[in-house]
Amino acid sequence: MGRKRLQESADVRPTVHTVAARAGVSIASASRVLNGVGGSPETVRKVREAAAEVGYVPNAIARSLQSQRTELIALAVEDIGNPVYVEMMRAIEAVVASSGRQLLVHATGGRIDNETALLRRLANRYVDGMIVSPIRVTADHLTALQDSPVPVVVVGQLAADAPVDNVRTDSRRGIAMAVDHLVATGRRRIGFVNGPLDTVPGAARDAGFRAALAAHGIALDENLIEIGDFQYAAGRDATERLLARAEPDALVCANDLIAAGALHTLLARGRRVPIDVALVGMDDTELARMMFPQLSSVSLGSAERGRRAAELLLQRIADPSLPPRRASVEPSLAVRASSAQAQVPAQPSREEVTS
Amino acid sequence: MGRKRLQESADVRPTVHTVAARAGVSIASASRVLNGVGGSPETVRKVREAAAEVGYVPNAIARSLQSQRTELIALAVEDIGNPVYVEMMRAIEAVVASSGRQLLVHATGGRIDNETALLRRLANRYVDGMIVSPIRVTADHLTALQDSPVPVVVVGQLAADAPVDNVRTDSRRGIAMAVDHLVATGRRRIGFVNGPLDTVPGAARDAGFRAALAAHGIALDENLIEIGDFQYAAGRDATERLLARAEPDALVCANDLIAAGALHTLLARGRRVPIDVALVGMDDTELARMMFPQLSSVSLGSAERGRRAAELLLQRIADPSLPPRRASVEPSLAVRASSAQAQVPAQPSREEVTS
Numbered sequence: 033m034g035r036k037r038l039q040e041s042a043d044v045r046p047t048v049h050t051v052a053a054r055a056g057v058s059i060a061s062a063s064r065v066l067n068g069v070g071g072s073p074e075t076v077r078k079v080r081e082a083a084a085e086v087g088y089v090p091n092a093i094a095r096s097l098q099s100q101r102t103e104l105i106a107l108a109v110e111d112i113g114n115p116v117y118v119e120m121m122r123a124i125e126a127v128v129a130s131s132g133r134q135l136l137v138h139a140t141g142g143r144i145d146n147e148t149a150l151l152r153r154l155a156n157r158y159v160d161g162m163i164v165s166p167i168r169v170t171a172d173h174l175t176a177l178q179d180s181p182v183p184v185v186v187v188g189q190l191a192a193d194a195p196v197d198n199v200r201t202d203s204r205r206g207i208a209m210a211v212d213h214l215v216a217t218g219r220r221r222i223g224f225v226n227g228p229l230d231t232v233p234g235a236a237r238d239a240g241f242r243a244a245l246a247a248h249g250i251a252l253d254e255n256l257i258e259i260g261d262f263q264y265a266a267g268r269d270a271t272e273r274l275l276a277r278a279e280p281d282a283l284v285c286a287n288d289l290i291a292a293g294a295l296h297t298l299l300a301r302g303r304r305v306p307i308d309v310a311l312v313g314m315d316d317t318e319l320a321r322m323m324f325p326q327l328s329s330v331s332l333g334s335a336e337r338g339r340r341a342a343e344l345l346l347q348r349i350a351d352p353s354l355p356p357r358r359a360s361v362e363p364s365l366a367v368r369a370s371s372a373q374a375q376v377p378a379q380p381s382r383e384e385v386t387s
Numbered sequence: 388m389g390r391k392r393l394q395e396s397a398d399v400r401p402t403v404h405t406v407a408a409r410a411g412v413s414i415a416s417a418s419r420v421l422n423g424v425g426g427s428p429e430t431v432r433k434v435r436e437a438a439a440e441v442g443y444v445p446n447a448i449a450r451s452l453q454s455q456r457t458e459l460i461a462l463a464v465e466d467i468g469n470p471v472y473v474e475m476m477r478a479i480e481a482v483v484a485s486s487g488r489q490l491l492v493h494a495t496g497g498r499i500d501n502e503t504a505l506l507r508r509l510a511n512r513y514v515d516g517m518i519v520s521p522i523r524v525t526a527d528h529l530t531a532l533q534d535s536p537v538p539v540v541v542v543g544q545l546a547a548d549a550p551v552d553n554v555r556t557d558s559r560r561g562i563a564m565a566v567d568h569l570v571a572t573g574r575r576r577i578g579f580v581n582g583p584l585d586t587v588p589g590a591a592r593d594a595g596f597r598a599a600l601a602a603h604g605i606a607l608d609e610n611l612i613e614i615g616d617f618q619y620a621a622g623r624d625a626t627e628r629l630l631a632r633a634e635p636d637a638l639v640c641a642n643d644l645i646a647a648g649a650l651h652t653l654l655a656r657g658r659r660v661p662i663d664v665a666l667v668g669m670d671d672t673e674l675a676r677m678m679f680p681q682l683s684s685v686s687l688g689s690a691e692r693g694r695r696a697a698e699l700l701l702q703r704i705a706d707p708s709l710p711p712r713r714a715s716v717e718p719s720l721a722v723r724a725s726s727a728q729a730q731v732p733a734q735p736s737r738e739e740v741t742s
Contacts, residue, residue, distance in 0.1 A: 077432070080435055080436060080439050081435060083439070084435050084438070084439075102511075102513065104513065106491070112467070112473055112476060113470065113473040113673065115468065118467055118468040121467060122467075122468075125494065134493065134501075134504070134505070135493070135494070136461070136491040136492065136493055137467065137491065137492040137494070138489065138490070138491055138492075139476065139477075139480065139492070149489070150489070153489070158457065158459065158513055264677050292677050295679065296677070296679050299679045300679070318468065318619065319677070321619075322647050322674070323678075323679075324650065324651050324654045324655070324678075324679070
């Protein structure tokens with residue numbers, strides 16, 4: 033096997049067209065021989081020799097080689113530093129491991145080119161399937177999803193007619209649960225620190241917050257809304273800006289990283305939490321439970337979403353003919369010290385410390 | 388290509404032995420034909436037909452197929468929820484991306500069987516190389532490292548003669564920096580919350596703490612030492628046990644997750660931080676900066692170690708003949724509100740808030 037041929041096969045994998053041209057037979061004839069369904073002895077010989085000369089590997093063999101190699105499942109997330117993905121990943125890992133496979137994780141940094149590059153790389157079948165949780169969904173994503181030769185499950189909102197296995201939650205409903213809780217405990221100047229409105233979660237949370245206030249007949253004060261990104265430092269800075277012009281008695285934050293930043297600013301600015309300002313985060317991550325006081329947080333069922341996504345993916349790998357399926361996970365609210373009040377019948381636990 | 392043959396090639400990849408047996412020629416003859424170095428026309432025909440029948444793929448083709456597929460670098464870490472690995476991963480990702488490759492991350496849960504399974508899986512060349520950061524290094528690790536057909540770089544302590552590219556830091560020295568700082572600010576009843584002593588980092592930190600106290604002529608009080616694992620909840624529980632029997636004026640914690648747990652217990656038990664108890668974590672992660680008060684922490688250069696490991700790996704991929712190399716990263720101490728005192732000339736920054 034010469035250097036040149038190797039080089040060729042690394043650059044452009046020989047196809048049935050290459051073999052047919054080399055053997056001087058029709059593509060149909062080459063295909064019949066390569067698929068083992070016959071041909072004259074002379075054609076069989078010519079095609080087999082041509083196949084050996086160009087280093088042709090039948091797709092089936094390539095696939096079986098690949099199947100010897102993989103047993104890997106990929107998870108692509110935006111920010112590996114966001115604890116919400118840690119919980120999702122652990123749940124996925126448990127399902128994947130129980131199927132005898134191993135999980136690998138890609139961090140995309142939320143860059144669309146990274147996400148679509150990963151999806152396109154699936155053409156190389158380096159994994160048996162992928163779970164992806166994009167925070168922005170573009171036409172490029174949908175094209176790459178539809179072209180993917182291996183199964184992909186999307187965690188997050190997709191258009192209703194997207195022909196893709198999908199696990200979602202209702203973050204609008206989740207925001208409403210936070211607002212309902214704060215209103216029930218007497219808060220009225222409820223602020224909101226959100227992520228970018230051009231992201232799927234940012235837009236859903238914004239709509240949810242506005243609808244929830246309206247449902248309680250509370251007029252929206254735009255001074256009580258701030259936008260950063262979905263990170264700790266942004267939450268701290270956004271809360272500084274908000275406190276410079278308004279005096280909320282409660283803050284809802286679009287994730288727990290933002291809420292941790294908001295807590296820092298509130299405490300550094302002398303606000304007592306929850307006495308002066310009640311605080312509710314979102315995603316109900318380990319980070320919320322690591323803060324002091326521990327943060328109330330809306331759970332969007334990240335572990336459950338991960339588990340369901342992994343199950344959908346394994347089912348799809350086992351049976352590629354299944355129709356596209358869609359699963360939903362309901363949000364819930366964990367009330368902890370950062371928004372608890374005497375009149376709130378919170379579930380006491382060893383975890384909880386009232387400040 | 389029949390179902391049965393595919394099945395066979397998925398279970399056991401045909402070798403030159405399979406082809407020789409099928410063609411009825413010697414292994415040497417089959418090998419010559421398959422490697423393109425000749426044979427009688429009859430032998431060539433028989434071997435090529437046998438190769439096609441059993442679905443034989445030359446290793447070279449398998450490798451070149453594989454090289455079309457990868458451009459991937461793997462990072463295997465114990466706990467993807469530990470923020471120290473987030474910082475390391477981001478640094479590795481930057482180097483890997485600049486080489487046109489993509490990074491994938493495996494979480495091993497610190498389970499040795501997982502780590503060695505990953506190393507053995509490298510035989511399938513699904514990545515171009517791997518960076519692994521084991522917290523326990525067994526004989527199985529070393530065997531798997533030596534057998535690996537693709538380059539592996541280890542982040543962490545290894546035996547001096549292990550023929551493996553290695554990036555390390557000096558956590559004993561790091562612990563000493565924490566103790567020196569606490570002694571310099573007047574602390575004498577310095578407690579220590581460590582991870583398991585049968586891990587490489589746990590053992591090094593224990594030795595470092597004992598040596599550092601001795602260097603200051605402070606008698607060791609075993610009541611001031613507690614051991615859990617390297618997690619938040621363990622840090623909280625260990626600090627409860629420690630406070631039940633001793634009254635430290637400072638605590639050194641073996642990582643920032645433990646320190647976050649210790650902070651929770653200290654505040655919940657009415658200790659003021661740093662007035663009553665100064666607190667120093669280790670790894671200098673984002674989590675340390677998210678706490679209130681912000682945590683002083685010993686940096687073990689996780690980003691720098693990641694960057695160096697990625698560089699060593701790319702150099703090794705480019706030139707497999709390099710001798711084993713070893714890089715060291717020096718620890719440093721970031722003093723923040725959790726251990727700052729008026730007499731400490733801390734670098735003031737926007738980050739820092741004295742409680």
